[in-house]
Amino acid sequence: MDSKNANRIGAAILVAVLAMAGSIGAGYLVVPSDIPAHALFVLPKPADGGQPGAAGPPGAESIAEAVTHADPKAGQALAARMCAMCHSFAKGGPAMIGPDLYGVAGSAVGDMPGYDFSPALAAHKAEHWTDDTLSAWLEAPARFAPGTRMAFPGVPEAGDRAAIIAFLHTLSDGGK
Ligand code: HEC
Structure with missing residues (x-):
């Protein structure tokens, strides 16, 4: 060349x-x-191929439905990252900063033995931890129970909450 x-x-x-x-x-x-990092808004999914919002409010998969489709293993990983510094998940586990969460799904609010709940959460004692109440609580603890001692900002994504709740369901002797 x-x-x-x-x-x-x-x-x-x-x-x-x-x-x-x-x-x-x-x-x-x-x-x-x-x-x-996140889309600024999410377009509602048309229900049953119809108009968006034709069947109830947009994106209206109930949290209970979302929980049945969610992966408890993913929820376990999220809980290990977000909750385990304050909560144990083992049967008969110790109260840490927060109460042990074994068997919490379905139990009465503020009813884990051996834990001194704040008056804010104790005010909800008449309610149970259903998928709905758990989701509302985990989305924004301070909104669900203003004055709560759970110093945790919340889990903003419904899918993440559903996975965590699905994991909480596995923490019982009955399996659900
Ligand atoms: C910074 C510590 C902290 C973190 C992180 C935290 N929690 Fe808590 N949690 C608490 C405290 C403290 C309480 C008791 C609140 C009160 O008495 O007001 C509590 C209470 C609860 C309760 C109510 C229990 C009952 O028997 O009524 C649930 C359910 C719960 N936490 C779930 C979670 C989950 C799930 C996560 C992770 C997504 C999480 N928490 C993260 C500290 C924490």
């Missing part, structure tokens, strides 16, 4: 690289790189 050819090839590569760098740079200018 003579040096003229080598120069031409070199120049061609240089031009190509510059053009590529330029278009990447322009791309960064045009498209903001800090894309939000």
Whole structure:
């Protein structure tokens, strides 16, 4: 290969690289790189192929339905990350910052033995931990029971809450 050819090839590569760098740079200018981690809004899923919202409010899978479809293993992993610093999940496990949660699903609110609940949560004693109450609680503890000692911001994603609740269902002798 003579040096003229080598120069031409070199120049061609240089031009190509510059053009590529330029278009990447322009791309960064045009498209903001800090894309939000979550969609800003979620389009409602049409129910039964009908109009969105035709059957009840948009996205209206009840939490109980979501729990039956959820994966308890995924819930266990979430709970290990989000809850285990304050709660044990073992049968007869110790109260930590919060009460042991074995058997909590279906039990009366604020009724785990050996734990001194806040007046805020004790005020809900007449209620039970159904999928609905658990979901409302886990979404925003301080909204469910203003003044609660559970210093936890909440689990914003309904799917994550459903998985955690499905996991809580497995923590009982009856299995459900
Ligand atoms: C920072 C510590 C902390 C974290 C994290 C935390 N909790 Fe709690 N939790 C508490 C405390 C404290 C209470 C008792 C609240 C009260 O008495 O007001 C509680 C109460 C509860 C109760 C009510 C129990 C009963 O018998 O009524 C449930 C259910 C519960 N937590 C579930 C969870 C789950 C599930 C997670 C993870 C998604 C979680 N908590 C994360 C501290 C925590």
